[in-house]
Amino acid sequence: MAGLLSRERTVAAPGFNRWLVPPAALAIHLSIGMAYGFSVFWLPLSRAIGITQPAPGDWKISTLGWMYTLFFVFLGSSAALFGPWLEREGPRKAGVVAACCWSGGFFISALGVVVHQIWLLWLGSGVIGGCGLGLGYISPVSTLIKWFPDKRGMATGMAIMGFGGGAMIGSPLADLLMRHYATATSVGVAPTFVTLGLVYFVAMMCGAFGYRLPPDGWRPAGWQPPAQRSAMITARDVHVSRAWKTPQFWLLFVVLWMNVSAGIGVIGMASPMLQEVFGGKLIGVTAALKDLAADQRAQVATIGAGFAALISLFNIAGRIFWASLSDYIGRKTTYYVFFVLGFALYCSVPFAGRLGSVPLFVALVCLIITMYGGGFSTIPAYIADLFGTKFVGAIHGRILLAWSAAGVLGPVLVNYLREYQIAHGVPGAQAYNTTMYVLAGLLVMGFLANFAVKPVAEGHFMTAEDLAAERRLAHHGP
Numbered sequence: 001m002a003g004l005l006s007r008e009r010t011v012a013a014p015g016f017n018r019w020l021v022p023p024a025a026l027a028i029h030l031s032i033g034m035a036y037g038f039s040v041f042w043l044p045l046s047r048a049i050g051i052t053q054p055a056p057g058d059w060k061i062s063t064l065g066w067m068y069t070l071f072f073v074f075l076g077s078s079a080a081l082f083g084p085w086l087e088r089e090g091p092r093k094a095g096v097v098a099a100c101c102w103s104g105g106f107f108i109s110a111l112g113v114v115v116h117q118i119w120l121l122w123l124g125s126g127v128i129g130g131c132g133l134g135l136g137y138i139s140p141v142s143t144l145i146k147w148f149p150d151k152r153g154m155a156t157g158m159a160i161m162g163f164g165g166g167a168m169i170g171s172p173l174a175d176l177l178m179r180h181y182a183t184a185t186s187v188g189v190a191p192t193f194v195t196l197g198l199v200y201f202v203a204m205m206c207g208a209f210g211y212r213l214p215p216d217g218w219r220p221a222g223w224q225p226p227a228q229r230s231a232m233i234t235a236r237d238v239h240v241s242r243a244w245k246t247p248q249f250w251l252l253f254v255v256l257w258m259n260v261s262a263g264i265g266v267i268g269m270a271s272p273m274l275q276e277v278f279g280g281k282l283i284g285v286t287a288a289l290k291d292l293a294a295d296q297r298a299q300v301a302t303i304g305a306g307f308a309a310l311i312s313l314f315n316i317a318g319r320i321f322w323a324s325l326s327d328y329i330g331r332k333t334t335y336y337v338f339f340v341l342g343f344a345l346y347c348s349v350p351f352a353g354r355l356g357s358v359p360l361f362v363a364l365v366c367l368i369i370t371m372y373g374g375g376f377s378t379i380p381a382y383i384a385d386l387f388g389t390k391f392v393g394a395i396h397g398r399i400l401l402a403w404s405a406a407g408v409l410g411p412v413l414v415n416y417l418r419e420y421q422i423a424h425g426v427p428g429a430q431a432y433n434t435t436m437y438v439l440a441g442l443l444v445m446g447f448l449a450n451f452a453v454k455p456v457a458e459g460h461f462m463t464a465e466d467l468a469a470e471r472r473l474a475h476h477g478p
Contacts, residue, residue, distance in 0.1 A: 007090030012212035018147040018220070024210030025140030025159040028095060031200040031207075032102055032136040033166015035071045036312075038125070040171045044178055044187040048113060051187060059118055067126045069407070074130025076404035079138050082131075083397030084240050087390070088473060091139040095208025098136035099201050105129025106197030113190040134397065136204065137163065139211070141380045142393025146214055149389070150223050152381035153331070157323030160377040164316040168309075170196070216471075230385075232332060232453075236461040237388030239470070243395045248386050248456050251449045256379050257402035257409070258446030259338055262346065262439040263372025264410030269418075270311055270365055271304040273432045277353040277361070307362065314366040315373040322374025323381065331382035332453060338371045339447035346440035350433040376403075386456055390470070413438060 003009065042061045049055045086094040105124040112120025140159040148155035177195055181188030225235060243249050280287035282303045283296060292300065326334040345368050352361040383399065384392045414435055421431040462470070 005090075005093040005096055007088075007093075007213070010090045010092045010211055010213045011215055016212055018214070020210065021144060021147050021212060022155075022158045024207040025144055026162040027203045027207030027210070028098065028136050028140050029159055029162030030166045030169060031204045032098070032133050033163040034170030034174075034196070034200070035068075035075075035129075035133055035166070036164070037167030037171035037174065038068055038071070040174050041178075041189055041192075044189050045113070048116065048187055048189065051185065057116070063118060064121070067121055070122060070126025071130045071133060072407045073404050074127055075133040075137060076401045078131040078134030079397030079400045080134075081397075082135055083138060083394030084391070086135065086139055086142060086397070087240070087394045090213060091143045091211040091393075092208050094135045094139040095204060095211060098132045098139065099204035099208060101128050101132030102136060102204065103132075103197040103201035105132060106193045106200070110190045110193035110197070113193065134400075138393045138397045138400070140207075141396060143211055143213065145380060145384050145389050145392050148220075149225070150220055151324075151327055152384055153323040153326035153334075153378060154320070156380040157320040157377040160323070160373075160380075161316055161319040163376075164312070164319050164373055168312060168316075173199075230330065231455045232330065233385045234388055234456065234461070237390040237467070238386075238395075238456060238460050239462055239466065240391040240394035240398070242460050243387050243391065244398055246456055246460055248453055249395070249399070251453045252379065252382060252386070253399050253402045254449035255335055255382075255446050255453070256375060256399060257405050258442045258449070259335070259342075259375035260372065260403055260406035261410040261413070262342065262442045262446075263369065263375065264406055265414045265435070265439045266346075266365060266368055267311065267315075267372065268411050269414050269432060269435070270369075271308045274307050274358075274361065274365075275300050275304045277432065278356070278358055281356065281358065310362070311366055311369045314369045318370025318373035319377040321370065323377035326378045326381060331378055331385055332450060334374070334378050335382070335450045336447070338375060339443045339450065342368060342371050343440045343443045343447075346436050346443065349436045353430075353433070386453075388461075390462075390467075410439075 042064050045059055045064055046061050047054045047058055049058045082094070105126075105128045108124025108128065109121045110124075112118065112124060140162075141156050144155035144159050145152050174192055174196060177192040178188040181191040238246070275282070276289050279285075279289040279300070280292055280296065283299050285292065285296060289297065289300065322334060322338075329337075345364050349361065349364050349368075352364055379399065380392060380396050383395050387395055417435045417438060418431045421434060
């Protein structure tokens with residue numbers, strides 16, 4: 001089995017069609033993308049004992065929500081820790097380990113539901129599943145960048161688009177399975193976890209064994225690197241152990257951190273903001289949300305849920321659109337667009353609320369979310385441009401710690417600013433305005449970091465001797 005998973009067995013034979021690799025990457029990312037959809041389990045798990053309604057001993061939704069936090073903490077930390085191992089051992093072995101961790105997390109969580117032990121859910125899906133997320137996230141990106149030197153942005157967009165879309169498939173499937181397995185004495189979550197674990201294990205193993213690496217020095221047929229290569233795109237490589245010591249690494253870290261923090265802030269409050277700002281206007285009634293009858297509030301909540309689904313679509317679309325566009329206008333310019341256009345859009349959202357225009361509000365938020373998704377899919381190509389492709393997965397893994405940091409900064413800013421304003425008498429419908437301006441301020445910081453990015457200094461690149469030693473370490477032979 002070890003030989004079957006070795007890096008050497010993953011190198012493609014002459015004539016291999018590189019377009020067979022993106023479906024393998026999508027199989028991995030669509031599976032782990034279910035992390036975004038785990039909230040579908042919160043309500044059933046909150047009445048795992050009471051069945052029809054929460055009973056003494058049932059878990060609170062806030063307690064279950066720690067699984068979501070653990071997902072992204074361990075995604076970033078495991079990607080940072082195991083990124084160099086991925087580059088050394090190859091994507092197939094990393095994909096198999098990711099499949100075992102992600103699916104194994106479902107199985108352990110199912111046991112936790114049966115014995116009603118919350119720590120098993122945290123350990124299974126949160127910690128072990130989170131490690132599977134990290135390895136599963138970076139392995140397709142690293143592989144596709146090597147296959148598509150001519151379309152780096154498009155390649156990473158194809159892979160990361162799948163992560164954004166995983167919940168759109170997984171959430172309805174999970175809901176269907178829970179209703180199928182539900183009985184008078186069970187909410188059906190445990191067997192749903194087992195079923196999903198098996199489905200995702202098969203899909204991810206197919207993806208892992210579908211991976212191929214190009215031979216050293218491979219180029220697409222008929223393609224030559226541009227004679228006048230941009231100073232921001234290198235043909236050489238920086239070792240992962242040196243990359244984090246460069247100013248470029250930390251500037252990209254801040255670029256991703258600010259873009260994602262602002263985007264997470266909007267995603268976290270988009271649906272309640274729509275409901276509180278427009279209230280009864282969403283259903284043709286002139287009244288604030290708090291003044292609506294229970295059935296009217298239910299209708300508004302349904303519209304809010306539909307809005308959440310809509311921004312998910314724009315999140316997915318932004319990942320492939322912006323990353324592909326970056327192949328033509330450059331990565332640095334693409335991030336300039338995110339920060340300049342994003343600043344204008346964030347500052348315009350309160351205006352749309354004051355104007356009372358639901359279509360304008362929705363359009364602004366959806367465009368903002370495309371740039372949130374685009375930030376994720378463009379950063380790997382930005383890394384490859386500056387540091388080369390040899391260690392792009394490992395360097396990407398370390399920069400993804402910015403995602404973990406953003407998962408703290410964005411929600412904290414949004415939640416505490418809103419609570420502070422409401423406590424000081426600001427109406428709920430207006431409490432989001434200051435928050436949007438503060439999030440726009442984060443984009444200014446991101447703009448300054450992006451402005452400061454320059455080509456990597458000559459002394460950081462690997463020599464021919466360094467490359468030869470690395471090939472031996474990666475089992476390439478002398």
